[in-house]
Amino acid sequence: MLKPENVFTPRASDVNESMYIDRGDLESDLEKGLRSGMHLMIYGESGSGKTWLYKRVLKKLNIKVYIANLANASRLKSINAEFENLIKREQLPKKTGFTESKKGQLGIPATANAELSHQNQYMIGEMEPFEAYLSHIREVAGQEKAVLVLDNLEAIWSDSNLLSxxxxxxxxxxxxxxxxxxxxxxxxxxxxxxxxxxxxxxxxATVANRIRELPEVSRMTIEQCAKLIHTGFISLLKYEIDDYNKVSSHISWVTDRLPQRIHEYCWELAILGEENQGKIESSQLNRADQLWLKRSLASNYTVVESMMNERDTKVGRRNQTLYSLGLVEKEEFKWSDVEEILRREFPDSTQGLALNLPQILSGLSASEHKTPIIKRSPKGDSYCFSDPKYRMCLRAMLRKVSDSDSVDKLPISDV
Ligand SMILES: Nc1ncnc2c1ncn2[C@@H]1O[C@H](COP(=O)(O)OP(=O)(O)O)[C@@H](O)[C@H]1O
Ligand SMILES: [Mg+2]
Incomplete structure (x- = not known):
């Protein structure tokens, strides 16, 4: 019998085929990219599913994949050191082992052939690590297509030496x-x-032009997210859910449909379901919110909490603003977008009043806080979240108090 941890695996780097949800164009764009003969680049925020995507597509196409981790390169302060690492790990024999027949099969032009014969006199230990690794890859892959992945580019993004x-x-x-x-x-x-x-x-520029950038990997669609939840809870764990639509749309809402976050949340809920004889009830969502906030978003929770803890007269407005920020769907938003939501959500306490959102937002932003939840866009005329986790945190954490226009936080101290 499957357990929650076999199904919901927020940090698994290997693809669980039975849980993989197809992402339509993202897969086909990557496939096309691989046929273009260019080098490729995939980007998207952490947890959006980049690693699973390329692993799945390369496996499906039967393409051999070799992965260098730029986070290691960053730690070692050198990309070549990471290649050296990989070579050592695979315990390469001293000699590359290229054979005449392999050379022939590759169908390379005569000039390159001459190069190769020259190459072949090198011992792998004497090559540059990068070339030695390429040579190893080609040897193992034979005539097959091979891809070398440089994963976690963000790890070297602020290091100009590594970028060069x-x-x-x-x-x-x-x-x-x-x-x-x-x-x-x-x-x-x-x-x-x-x-x-x-x-x-x-x-x-010429370097840049050799890289083809694929469309951003971001949140799942509503359908993909619903399918993930259904596959995990119903098809694999065989749980019952009392109000499937309610549960599914709540998960989709609080996690902002980011694959890693969906898995995290579903894991918490699945454990609750396990304790409840395989039954998920929508009344458990509150508890799942608390557990998830505590385990996965605790630092964001603390920051939001500190922003609510003010005793001035505007405290109500500020909390309403935080709640409204959680409802913003756009990546970049203007104060007027937030005001519109705030007036819609809290009509009684806003009617006929000036709200001064620019001031409140600036009070939550980088100019006033060491740990801001929002920051100004480069142009300065709009805002975005300083970390996409804040949007999820606000959604899971804040609740409207019924029959009043005030906002309360979901406590997690007893979790
Ligand atoms: N297509 C998918 N279907 C189901 N779950 C996915 C999918 N892509 C990612 N996930 C889940 O999200 C987690 C993070 O994905 P990953 O590919 O490691 O993200 P990234 O490399 O962008 O940080 C995975 O461990 C897995 O649990
Ligand atoms: Mg990754």
Whole structure:
């Protein structure tokens, strides 16, 4: 019998095939990208499903995949050190073992062939780590397509030395000697501006033009999220849910449909269901909210709580503003968007009154707080959350008090 932890796995790096939810265009865009012959780049916020996406697609296409972790590179202060690591881990023999027949099969031009014969005299330990690794990949992959993934780009994003090292790696790929190995590079990470970065700061436009950026991986659609919940609770765990629509739409709402967060939340709820003989009741959602807030969003909770704890007369308005912020759907929003929601949600206490949202929002933002929940956009005319977790936290944490226009927090101290 399956247990919650076999089904809901927020931090699993290996794909659980029975839980994988297809993401439509994202998979086909990646497939097309792999056929384009260009190097590729996938971006999206943490937990959006990038790693599962490429692993699933590459597996389906039977493409061999090799993964270098840029977080390790960051720790080691060198990307080549990470390649060295990988080579050591796979305990490569000293000699590459390239054979004449393999060379022939690759169908490479004569010039490259000459290069290779030259190459072949190298011991792998004498090659640059990057080339040694490419050579290893090609050897293991034989004639098959092979992809080298550089995952967690965000880990080196603030380190200009590592970013130049990455630029060198990409530039080298075009060098005949490296291109010979025919390994596609797939860069995976959070920032979406790699091309711009190289175009602007390093005058490496040609490098940037060798990378094809795939569309952002972000939240799931409502249908995908519902399917994930259904697959986990009903098909796999075989639980009963008293009000499926209510439970499903609540999860979809508080988690903002981010795959990792959906799994986290569902795990909490599944444990409650397990304690309840495999029955999920919508009345358990409050408890699941508390458990999830405590375990996964505790630091965000503390920040929001501190912003509510003010004793001035505007406390009611400020709490209403926080609640309204949770309802914002846009990534970037203006104070007028928040005001519209606030007036809609709290009509009795706002009618005919000026609300001064610009001031309240600025009080919650970077200019006034060390740990702001919102920050101004670069242009300065709108805001976004300083961390997407705040939106989820506000949604799970704040409640309207019935019959009044005030807002209360869901306590988690007893959890
Ligand atoms: N397509 C999917 N279907 C079901 N669950 C998914 C899917 N993609 C991701 N997940 C869940 O989200 C978690 C985080 O995904 P991951 O690919 O590691 O995100 P990222 O690499 O963007 O940080 C995974 O461990 C898994 O639990
Ligand atoms: Mg990942």
């Amino acid at each position: 090292e990455l630029a060198n790696v990409i530039t080298l790929l075009d060098d005949e000697r490296y291109a010979f190995y025919k390994v596609t590079i797939l860069i995976v990470g959070v920032p979406g501006d790699l091309r711009k970065y190289y175009q602007k700061t390093q005058n490496l």
